[in-house]
Amino acid sequence: MTRLPRTPSFRLDGKRALVTGASSGIGQGCAVALAEAGAHVVCAARGVEKLQATVDAMAAEGWSAEALALDMADLDALSDAMTGQAPFDVVVNSAGMARHGPALETTPEDYDAVMDLDLRAAYFLSAGAAKGMQAAGLRGSIIHISGQMGHVGGIDRAVYCAAKHGLEGMIKAMAVEWGPMGIRVNTICPTFIRTPLAQVTLDNPERARWITDKIKLGRVGEVEDIMGAVAYLASDASAMVTGTALLIDGGWTAE
DSSP: OOOOOOOOOOOOTTOEEEEESTTSHHHHHHHHHHHHTTOEEEEEESOHHHHHHHHHHHHHTTOOEEEEEOOTTOHHHHHHHHHHSOOOSEEEEOOOOOOOOOGGGOOHHHHHHHHIIIIIIHHHHHHHHHHHHHHHTOOOEEEEEOOGGGTSOOTTOHHHHHHHHHHHHHHHHHHHHHGGGTOEEEEEEEOOBOSTTTHHHHTSHHHHHHHHHHSTTSSOBOTHHHHHHHHHHHSGGGTTOOSOEEEESTTGGGO
């Protein structure tokens, strides 16, 4: 009798997950995706009221979740949060910011604000998560929400592109270093996703036309377009995937 292979499980039952930026948008979608797959999700964000509303809504669906107030850019608070929690099997970093504008007009304050959250905090979150995984003997998965701008350039986005390109290089080095421990590190790179943060741009007809012209599938992304990808990278279905970027850009970077 021929023995046929079986698809690895996408389930996360019994796993602990941390999702930063979980109170809205992509982060909220990631938290829901992991909870739907059976994980207990620690939802972290700065805004306590919105964060608790998300956790309450998840609990009402029968999912396991809790809230953690956290300012990712505060490295002391980040370190305390990581050491004060039981180790995580899955960490998804969706916290981020942008201050777009011409490169010639970038201020050191704008540069530092973006780099502190999008790259510096991401670096030390990864390191803290990996230390916990290593100490507990967990073969974990660390996932960063990067962006298509980590692979191309864009007008008024020099600082943002610098941070995201840096993030892409960071995860490759970490994947090489932590691979022998069974810890995987990857990014998800969305195009423009319809979130409250992006809505200001999408409400501008000229910008909206430029965006849909660049996206070969002819539409902006929705939060749901990210959820399958995060479940995949968190689960055993992606057990051989590390140090790579999963582009969810509707073909933006294909040309």
